[in-house]
Amino acid sequence: MLLRFALACCSLGCLASVSMADNFDRRALADKHAPAGIMGAHLHDKGEWMVEYKYMNMYMEDNQIGENKVSDATALGTATPVGPPGPGITVDGVTTNRGATPTQMTMEMHMAHIMYGASENVTLYTMAMLPSITMDHTRANYTDFTTHNSGFGDTAFGALLRVYSDECQDWIFNLGCSVPTGDIFRETSTPTGSPTAFPYPMRLGSGTFNARPGLTYRRFHDWYSWGAQFQTDLPIGKNYRGYSVGDEFRFNSWTSVLLTDNLSVSLRGEHLWRTEYDGQDPAANGTLISTNVEQFRGGYWYNLGLGAQYLFHGHYFNAEFVPTISQDLNGIQLETDYAFIASWSKSF
Template sequence: MLLRFALVCCSLASSACLATADNFDRRALADKHAPAGIMGDHLHGKGEWMVEYKYMNMYMEDNRIGENTVSDATSLGTAVPVGPPGPGITIDGVTTNRGATPTQMTMEMHMAHIMYGASDDVTLYTMAMLPSMTMDHTRANGTDFTTHNSGFGDMGFGALLRLYSDENEDWIFNLGCSVPTGDIYRETSTPTGSPTAFPYPMRLGSGTFNARPGLTYKRYSDWYSWGAQFQTDLPIGKNYRGYSVGDEFRFNSWTSVLLTDNISVSLRGEHLWRTEYDGHDPAANGTLISTNVEQFRGGYWYNLGLGAQYLRNGHYFNTEIVPTIGQDLNGIQLETDFAFIASWSKSF
């Protein structure tokens, strides 16, 4: 499907717009980076720096059990509001949502990314993350409330290692990790009026050191390029609250098509798997709300990324809109509708 997309887009592009010099650098055109939702896909020459700002907005609405969307009344365990506490909903032996259920969530992420070419074959990187999360809820009596959390997230570090390259293809290994700089025990007084720990998806970090190994393959042709990446996020042990977030596995494949030397479009498919949380935070009361149930944090998502890239005077702009095409969630969770990702970067 990606190749057919490339052929259709190629018919819109004039080959006269593409560079024709025998010695031009194919990796210097508009498709030199993967789509905006991909990290760790390229290296820099020895002594070269790159700075990047990336923004992501993810929107979730309605609850889902497995592959099926359910109403707010169903997720509360009652089709008729009866006043709190509601009877709750029982899934896999867990009775939850006695107090309230989430109805929608918006997660914004601001990311500052720095890369440095330690050699032609090794690029070092670091990334600071500033998440901001807002979640709306409803009670069985029909009243609503909203919680919000934002701040400094977990820091990422790593090295990209060139395993193999020739004039047409690259193999890159990502030796990455994250450190637990995000707060996992910030409290909120909403809605109880007394300090209460935020539920799991509203916390700013994992609380653990995480290993993030990955592998990327890219291949360049005259007017298009394509690639694939397998990336992981694996917690090491449990955090001081007594739990660890689930393992995460992502497999992406994409095709980018040059419309001119400076403009390209892309199509990306992403398979995402997450396992349930391990352990339990004593402050997380899963009987009151499903977002505090550890076994309700895993599942499978399939996302489709539609992107465009623009290169001008060394400034690189990369954007994607990413609707979620399919999802199969463990227990009861908010379903993901779409994400928007945009970035600016400059090498020097």
């Protein structure tokens, strides 16, 4: 009874704040989608399709322990050049980086996204991902090398379920998952000349089926809209290499402001939590490099998204610059500097 009363009050408040002419769809304006970094935040009419191409580039540089940046020399455990293997650095009781330390990483991601309105209350979706990862390193004798890995990542599937909607608000439940189509055991001959498994951050998938439930709330007003989303990524069991990636939890909130019916700008805040890996790949030698230490994969990040959305003759363009404002990393890891995300989509 109380829930019905609250929804009724919310609906009346919405009608008072949004002036709608007959047949006017407030959700058809430039802020109809969430900012580019958000997935699973809108529905489609029955029988409607949407195709989308999305691109992401994330840049990481310099090592960090907890909230503190450290030099390459500190990350290697020595302030003077020595021949490898070096003494390494001990963090949280784990000695690592005796062979080398990462100094920066760039991850590009190309994504193909399809959505289909199966009914007025259910929208189905799938997304294929193509990551490309490049990581620079320095050895204990301060010679450098670079490794690169690319190919198909894990594939996402799911259904967006309408929990409640009225003239200007939506509650949407994301019943999502991913399947392990990304390669998790590929070898490189860099830098030793003999086959060596890529470290954890350079692998293309999780190797497990992952559950990705989430919940989104959106509210539209005359000249602006806002929303909030809680999204998870939870591996089920361990992969064939004997480990599972960490659980991931994201909480986003955003506001979009209409400059015109076809152009909007957005501001988004994101809290991101990741837990450490469970288990261990026998090929991952954490004493040589920190990217192979399972305990050093978790942490907390706060990201700020500055975005713009443009609607042009049915084509929808969405872009966002996402600097990382603060981060508290488990163990020693590369710190995240920023990400750039852009997409094009069209419904028909």
